[in-house]
Structures are given as structure tokens and as C-alpha cells.
Amino acid sequence: TQLLEQSPQFLSIQEGENLTVYCNSSSVFSSLQWYRQEPGEGPVLLVTVVTGGEVKKLKRLTFQFGDARKDSSLHITAAQPGDTGLYLCAGPQVSNSGYALNFGKGTSLLVTP
Amino acid sequence: EADIYQTPRYLVIGTGKKITLECSQTMGHDKMYWYQQDPGMELHLIHYSYGVNSTEKGDLSSESTVSRIRTEHFPLTLESARPSHTSQYLCASSEGTSGGFEQFFGPGTRLTVL
Numbered sequence: 001t002q003l004l005e006q007s008p009q010f011l012s013i014q015e016g017e018n019l020t021v022y023c024n025s026s027s028v029f030s031s032l033q034w035y036r037q038e039p040g041e042g043p044v045l046l047v048t049v050v051t052g053g054e055v056k057k058l059k060r061l062t063f064q065f066g067d068a069r070k071d072s073s074l075h076i077t078a079a080q081p082g083d084t085g086l087y088l089c090a091g092p093q094v095s096n097s098g099y100a101l102n103f104g105k106g107t108s109l110l111v112t113p
Numbered sequence: 114e115a116d117i118y119q120t121p122r123y124l125v126i127g128t129g130k131k132i133t134l135e136c137s138q139t140m141g142h143d144k145m146y147w148y149q150q151d152p153g154m155e156l157h158l159i160h161y162s163y164g165v166n167s168t169e170k171g172d173l174s175s176e177s178t179v180s181r182i183r184t185e186h187f188p189l190t191l192e193s194a195r196p197s198h199t200s201q202y203l204c205a206s207s208e209g210t211s212g213g214f215e216q217f218f219g220p221g222t223r224l225t226v227l
Contacts, residue, residue, distance in 0.1 A: 040122075040223075042221050092214045101158075
């Protein structure tokens with residue numbers, strides 16, 4: 001199993017602050033995905049990064065895929081309480097389960113007003 | 114907006130009961146998955162299906178079983194529930210050959226076995 005390590009595990013910040021969370025692996029991934037999961041709900045896909053060095057922006061969220069395709073980061077500018085949730089990175093498994101995903105443990109973000 | 118549904122959302126049952134967690138999707142996806150999620154832990158794949166009459170066990174050993182008789186329906190069954198089965202169960206689906214393997218998740222079933 002290709003492990004994905006996410007850091008920090010927990011993050012509590014005030015509204016308006018900037019933050020970056022990380023997703024690292026010793027394995028190369030063909031792509032990485034970022035999901036956000038709110039309490040009591042399933043994860044929702046935010047973005048997929050495919051090319052090494054790729055940067056994608058989604059409003060105040062900026063996603064980057066490392067040049068070697070072993071790591072990714074998510075940067076949030078001017079965080080808002082609506083950004084609160086569990087941020088998960090995931091990459092396709094290289095195993096008999098074909099199209100299934102490996103998930104990191106996630107970063108739990110709390111943004112207070 | 115993904116159209117994948119899970120019922121029940123919450124279930125509290127006694128040890129030894131047989132339960133079925135329902136999962137349905139209206140997107141026509143061939144591939145469906147069941148994950149187990151505990152607080153502070155990764156989502157672990159317990160079952161997957163590539164299409165009708167195709168089911169496989171995932172990486173995490175599970176005493177549950179699944180069936181895929183219709184494309185849109187992928188129920189998970191526990192013949193005799195135990196407290197160790199207490200967890201959040203998430204169902205997901207994806208398109209056939211999507212390069213990014215994007216998955217769409219249902220809201221989950223929170224199972225508590227007393």
C-alpha cells in the first residue's frame with residue numbers, strides 16, 4: 001500500500017488567516033486528489049492534480065503537485081468559517097483493486113470567526 | 114452534484130443482528146466501493162465492484178459481504194453484527210476509465226453495535 005502522510009493533523013486558526021497543509025509520500029503517484037469532508041457527510045472532491053509541478057486554483061484554494069509527483073500541498077488564503085472540515089488527499093492504488101484510492105488520515109481544519 | 118445515496122444514515126443495533134447497508138447511485142457508474150472510516154484514521158477500502166456480478170474484497174479485512182445485481186445498487190451486509198463493527202461506512206462510485214479516478218461519495222452510514 002502506498003502511504004500518504006498528511007500534516008498537520010489538526011489546525012485551528014482565525015478567520016482571515018492563511019494556511020498550508022501537506023500531503024507527502026515516498027511513492028510516485030500518477031495523480032493526486034484533494035477532498036473535503038464535513039461532519040456527518042462523505043468526502044467531496046475539490047481538485048485532481050495530474051502533472052508534476054502543476055498548480056490549480058479554486059477561488060481562495062491553491063493546490064500544487066510536486067515536481068516528482070510524490071507530494072502535494074493545499075494553501076488557503078484568508079480562511080473563512082465555511083472552510084472548516086477534514087481535508088483528505090488521495091491517490092490511485094497500484095494493486096489488484098485497480099481504481100480504488102489510498103487516502104491519507106487528513107488534516108482537520110477549524111476556522112473560528 | 115453527485116447522486117449517490119446511503120440508507121440508513123444512522124443505525125444502532127444489538128450484537129448478533131443481521132444488517133444491510135444500502136447504497137444506490139443514479140450516475141450509471143460501473144465502479145463502486147465501500148470504505149470504512151474511523152475517527153482520526155484513513156478511509157480503508159473493504160469492498161469494490163467493477164460492474165454487475167463483479168465483487169472483490171479490499172485491503173482491509175471485513176466480515177461483511179456485498180452484492181452487485183444491478184449497476185445502480187451495491188448493498189453491504191453483516192450477517193451477525195459485533196461491537197467491533199462499529200464505524201462509519203462510506204459508499205462511493207466512479208466512472209470507467211477516468212484518468213484521475215475521481216470518486217463520488219455518499220453521506221455515509223454511522224453504525225453502532227451495542
